Amino acid sequence: MNAGRYGKVAVLMGGPSAEREVSLKSGNAVLAALTRAGVDAHAIDAGRDVIPVLERGGFDRAFIALHGRFGEDGVVQGALETLGLPYTGSGVLGCALSMDKLRCKQLWKGCGIATPAFEVLDAETRFDQVVERLGLPIFVKPAREGSSIGITKVKQPGELERAWETAARYDDLVIAEQAIVGPEITAALLGDQVLPLIRLETVTEFYDYDAKYLRDDTRYHCPSGLAGREERRVQRLARQAFAALDCGGWGRVDFMLDRNGEPYVLEANTVPGMTDHSLVPMAARAAGMDFDALVLRILDTSLTREGARRGPG
């Protein structure tokens, strides 16, 4: 491998989002891997001054390790387009759509891709009627957040309004979703490949912030234990759901299976976690690819975008 072909690489991490701490972990893990591979990689804490910082730095491309708003929602991708700097992962549209769970679900519904039934909650909502329509339990989420931040699993009818208030602290756009019993499955995408599925088993009520980052009793099964045909079906669906949002390069699509094993798409992540405990690295390992090799494959997605997605000029 010729590490020089990538030129000078900015690893964008941190940033102003609620997922800043996780992003710093992802970014530092990526930086270490690139450095081990001999790539000329530099950490950039991507704040509001990211454009002048990148301009001054003389970079050839960017590895985006930002999670949440600003970095995973198309904003930084747009800045990089303006600068003419190639970057990893999905473009502006795919990132912007993926960050918004409401628009994703509307779009998937429109293309016949199954996603749990949902409604928008606001100050006018008749909460008792939503409970009647969706049934309990109901998941209430801020539409544009990640890491399970602001999410409540509502099990009693009287709790829905409080759950809306909690989610509304993070976003003025809040959705209520019918609960699907599980198991929970995640699909990692890399280039044209869908990596082996991971099945998640949590001790907590759902895969919340603690289960994701703090507890050590969350169990990850990869191989997933699904029958080969079911595994391939979910993998195909992951690719379709990702493509429907105009996403590409790499990412992760999350699913819940119902009692009959029917898959429902929950969400797509265009910049999933990249610590060595994260899910995409776990799926890559199951496919025989270690963390460092995975990081280089992701960096390669910035090479293919260079020609394919160039804007005018």
Ligand SMILES: Nc1ncnc2c1ncn2[C@@H]1O[C@H](COP(=O)(O)OP(=O)(O)O)[C@@H](O)[C@H]1O
């Ligand atoms: N409709 C649902 N049915 C069952 N579990 C859900 C549902 N929506 C969310 N969850 C649980 O909540 C977790 C976080 O929800 P998700 O939509 O993936 O948001 P985030 O972007 O914060 O990861 C999921 O991993 C899953 O465990």
Ligand SMILES: [Mg+2]
């Ligand atoms: Mg998720």
